[in-house]
Amino acid sequence: MAHGSKKVIYAALAGNTLIAITKFAAATFTGSSAMLSEGIHSLVDTGNQGLLLYGMKRSARKADSEHPFGYGVELYFWAFVVAILIFAVGAGVSIYEGIQKLLEPHPVSDPLVNFIVLGLAFVFEAAAWVIALREFSRAKGRRSYIAAVRQSKDPTVFTVLFEDSAAMLGLLIAFAGLLAAEITGIEWFDGAASVAIGVVLGGTAILLAYETKGLLIGEAAAPELVATVERMVSADHAVTGINEMRTMHLGPHDVLMVLSLDFNDMLSAGEVEETTSDLEAAIKSRYPDVRRVFIEAQSRRRHRQEQEREARMLAENGEA
Structure with a gap:
């Protein structure tokens, strides 16, 4: 998935760099607020792709x-930073620029230039969006798109997909605003389009921040993985019960797993050690993403006593 993620990001980076240059040139030439907002949008997206690549490099250490x-x-941290930048810079500047245009409307010169640039930008954005969508569709399997986003542990692909989707919607809004201003002669349509683009970016940023926040504070492995490991462990004759299993993603392909197992009391210490090693090897062989497995031997009775003690401490702290 790492190779696919980089392909998606490089495609978006190349496209957004060219698009940003073109949009800024058109905004300078025509004086369009909507086009300026779109240029800022593409510039922010370009910087975001750079941050995602930086995050991938840092997380691979x-x-x-x-x-x-x-x-x-660290990849999750930089994905969260991307969401904040979209909100603070992309949405903030677009809304500010739009309000300025609403307060002091002025005509847009040579609107044909804007329409041509918007059309070309839409083609480039659509090409990057298709690449991101294909990669995301391959990764999601049979899950719905919403479920795939909620359960995804790799923020790079869905971040680029969301950015490109917001970019295409922003281009359509800019086109509609400029067209309305040209047809009606009402100059504030251009500023209204800029504000609407800012709202779209703000909504996208909030959604991305929500999803990456969950990854940043720690999310469990997929339910399918947990269920399969439970069956594997329970099938071992040396294990009489699973007291507890906890998992957490430390990266898109890095899962930490902790198991508390109740072993057969007739086993020797050496047999427990051998069983522990065999289970760890079997889990890692079945799921290479599970990089670390820690198995604790503990009786069910003692485990329940420990849970009750922790519950009492939490209750006491809560009352305090």
Whole structure:
């Protein structure tokens, strides 16, 4: 998936760089607020793709003494920064520019230039969007698109997909605003389009921030993975019960798994060790994304006592 993610980001980066230059040139030539907002939008998107690539590079670093579980979560941090930039810079500047145009409307010169630029930009954006959609569709499997976004652990693909979707919608809004201003002669349509583009960007940023926040604070592995591992462990004759299983994604392809197991009391310490090693090897073989497996041997009775103790402590802290 890492290769596919980079392909999506590089495609979007190349497209947005060219589009941003073209839009700014058209905005300078015609004086259109909507076109200026679109130029800012593309510039922000270009910077965002750069940040995602930077985040991928940083997250690929090997674990060390300061970060024993690696740097995978750093990708989630930079994806969250991207969402904040879309909101603060993209949406903020677009809305500000639109309000300025509403307060002091002025005519747009040579609207044909804007229409040509918007048309070309839409083609480029659509090409990048198709690449992102194909990659996302391949990764989502049989899940619905909404479920795939909610369960996705790789923010790079759905971030680019959301950005490109917002970009195409913004282009349509800019086109509609300029066309309305040209047909009716009402100059504030251009400013209204700029405000609408800012609202679209703000909504996109909020959605991305919500999804990446969940990844940043830690999300469990897919339910299918958890269920399969539970069946694998339960089928081992040396295990009499699973007390608890906890998982967390430290990166798109880096899962931490902790198991508390109740072993057969007739087993020797050496047999428990062998079983633990065999289970760890089987889990990692079935799911390579599970990089670390920690298995704790604990009786069900003692595990329940520990859970009750933790529950009492939480209740006491809550009352305090």
